[in-house]
Amino acid sequence: MNEADNLYRLIWMSRPLMQAAEAAVEQGLDGSGLTVRTRAVLEILLAHDAATVPEIAQNLEIKRQYVQVMVNETLAENLTCKRDNPRHKRSTIIALTDKGRALIEDVVQREKSLVASLAAELDAGDINTALGIVETLIDKLKTKAGDG
Amino acid sequence: MNEADNLYRLIWMSRPLMQAAEAAVEQGLDGSGLTVRTRAVLEILLAHDAATVPEIAQNLEIKRQYVQVMVNETLAENLTCKRDNPRHKRSTIIALTDKGRALIEDVVQREKSLVASLAAELDAGDINTALGIVETLIDKLKTKAGDG
DNA sequence: ACTAAATTGACATCATACATGTCAATATGA
């Protein structure tokens, strides 16, 4: 088992890791009425306080049209509300309502607790190393795949 | 930035890593007529020499009905063929044809070259550490998310 | 100020990657 084989395995473990992570998130979302994707929208609003739909789309790196649908859902559930945008009359600023803020804060906090309990069982240096490798890998895959 | 934050970031990088990896694979598949998923089927047949549809499904951890569709595609394109199964008359063994074998071997070899060139730019120990962390993480996420 | 180009929300349509349910045929095991 050489270096390249290990890297090959690491790369293809990204899928099971993602699936396991999303499954864990879904479990934490159970009963909240949120989906993984609407949760992502609320999380961005929590971090940025407020944002327009196109800004959220840029953040999530998915198309604005799809973000619009998700945002409209959160508006309907009173988790977010519209605010006047001084820079653009049609493109309102989307912000969390108190209800939405309480919900996403609760969800994120429970997730962070879970992650903290996982982190406690792992070596901090190893986590840091893994993070560096994965970051570098994403970078290299994006650029290198292009030229071949 | 503490340990748990790093772990949180690492976990959520699994998605961009997977996307980058699949994009790279798709590029390597360009012109071959394969998709990421039919490629996965052929890869398993290459590793196991031959397998039934339910066996492939177990390997890929997706439903046999969907694997059946993909396998039927590869049969139609003459990349795989049916062999008698001494253990079961209805459930034939699926094997690579010469054409299929040549195709998947070529694809996999080019992928391995790319991965090898990436590995050369990374520290072998770090790759190993990252692999260990990710494996452990998947494990812990699966079990721990259940109990809470 | 006027006009061309860009942005945005809304809506419709399409694609991919699966899951789920069902049926009939066939195996398998008690």
Added chain:
DNA sequence: TCATATTGACATGTATGATGTCAATTTAGT
């Protein structure tokens, strides 16, 4: 032998988006 399980085939459903288009509006160039 007879109940049960397995398999292929097919139909339908769902989640997560992409793409295209329109009208309204905004912005920028002149």
